[in-house]
Amino acid sequence: MARLDEKVRGVFVISVTPFQDDGSLDLDSLDRVTDFYLEAGADGLTVLGMMGEAPKLTGAESRQVIQRVIARAQGKPVVVGVSSPGLAALAEVSHEAMAQGAAGVMIAPPMSLRTDAQILNYYRQACGFLGRDVPVVLQDFPLATTVQISDELLGRLIDDLPQIVMLKHEDWPGLSKISKLRDAEKRGRRRISVLCGNGGVFLPEEVARGADGAMTGFGFPEMLVQVTDLAGRGEMDRAQDLFDAYLPLVRYEQQPGVGLAVRKYVLAKRGAIASAAQRQPGAQLDALARAEVERLLRRQERRLAELG
Known part of the structure; x- marks a missing residue:
C-alpha cells in the first residue's frame, strides 16, 4: 500500500467505529461500512479519529480495527489516528499500524500544550519517536484540542519536520x-497536502482556497466526493448547488455532543452499519431529534431530485 506524500488529493472518509447494541465491537459492520465508503468514491480512509470513538476502544480492539480496515480497503490508503500525550504509546501504535500496511498516521496536539515552543517541541519529539519513514498528518483542530497553531508556527513545523506531509485542517474560522x-508555497515553502474536516461544512470554499479535498465524515460521503471533484475542476456553481442540497443535514450534524449520533443514525438507516449505537458514554437521539433528521432527509431527497 502506498504511503502518504505531499501530493495526496481527494476524500479520506473518517470512519465510524460500529458497535452492537450491547456496546461490543461489530466487525461485520466495520467491513460493511468500509465497503460503503469505498463504493461512495472515497480515495482513502481514516480510522481511530475523534469521530471514530478511539478513546473508548481497548488496545486490542484498536488493533482489530486497524487490521480489519486495511485488509478490507482494497489497496486504498488508510490513515490511523494515533494521538496520545504519551509518545511511547503513540510510537507503538504507529509502528504496528505501519507494519500492517497503513499509509500514515494522524497526530493531534495534546490539550496541555499552550505555547508555540511547547507545540513545536512535542511534534519534534513525536516525529523523532516515529522515525523518518512514517508519514505524519498534523491535525489542527483547536475547537476540540484547545491548542492554537498560528500561521507562523504551522510554517515552522512544515519547515522543520519533513515527515509532516499533510495538514488535516479544522481551524474555524x-x-x-x-x-x-x-x-x-508559491514563495518557496515546500508543499504539503491539505485535507479539511469539520464535517465538510466549509468544503466548497476550502477547495476554492487551495485545499486538496476532505478528511471528514458524513452520512452521505458521496457528497464529499462529488463536491470536492466539482470544486477542484472549478465548477463552483454546480459544487455549491449540490452542497446546498445537503447543507441542512451537514449543519444538524455539527451540534456538539450529538453529531456522531446523527451520523450513525443516518448510516444505520442507509444499511452501512447494523446499529447506531455508540459505546458509552455517548449521546443517543431522542424521538424528536430522530423526527427532525427524517424531515431533513426528506427535504434533501427533494432538493436532489430538483437538481437532477
Whole structure:
C-alpha cells in the first residue's frame, strides 16, 4: 500500500467505529461500512479519529480495527489516528499500524500544550519517536484540542519536520490559513497536502482556497466526493448547488455532543452499519431529534431530485 506524500488529493472518509447494541465491537459492520465508503468514491480512509470513538476502544480492539480496515480497503490508503500525550504509546501504535500496511498516521496536539515552543517541541519529539519513514498528518483542530497553531508556527513545523506531509485542517474560522499556506508555497515553502474536516461544512470554499479535498465524515460521503471533484475542476456553481442540497443535514450534524449520533443514525438507516449505537458514554437521539433528521432527509431527497 502506498504511503502518504505531499501530493495526496481527494476524500479520506473518517470512519465510524460500529458497535452492537450491547456496546461490543461489530466487525461485520466495520467491513460493511468500509465497503460503503469505498463504493461512495472515497480515495482513502481514516480510522481511530475523534469521530471514530478511539478513546473508548481497548488496545486490542484498536488493533482489530486497524487490521480489519486495511485488509478490507482494497489497496486504498488508510490513515490511523494515533494521538496520545504519551509518545511511547503513540510510537507503538504507529509502528504496528505501519507494519500492517497503513499509509500514515494522524497526530493531534495534546490539550496541555499552550505555547508555540511547547507545540513545536512535542511534534519534534513525536516525529523523532516515529522515525523518518512514517508519514505524519498534523491535525489542527483547536475547537476540540484547545491548542492554537498560528500561521507562523504551522510554517515552522512544515519547515522543520519533513515527515509532516499533510495538514488535516479544522481551524474555524480558518479559510485564511489555507490561503496563507498556499501563498507561502508559491514563495518557496515546500508543499504539503491539505485535507479539511469539520464535517465538510466549509468544503466548497476550502477547495476554492487551495485545499486538496476532505478528511471528514458524513452520512452521505458521496457528497464529499462529488463536491470536492466539482470544486477542484472549478465548477463552483454546480459544487455549491449540490452542497446546498445537503447543507441542512451537514449543519444538524455539527451540534456538539450529538453529531456522531446523527451520523450513525443516518448510516444505520442507509444499511452501512447494523446499529447506531455508540459505546458509552455517548449521546443517543431522542424521538424528536430522530423526527427532525427524517424531515431533513426528506427535504434533501427533494432538493436532489430538483437538481437532477
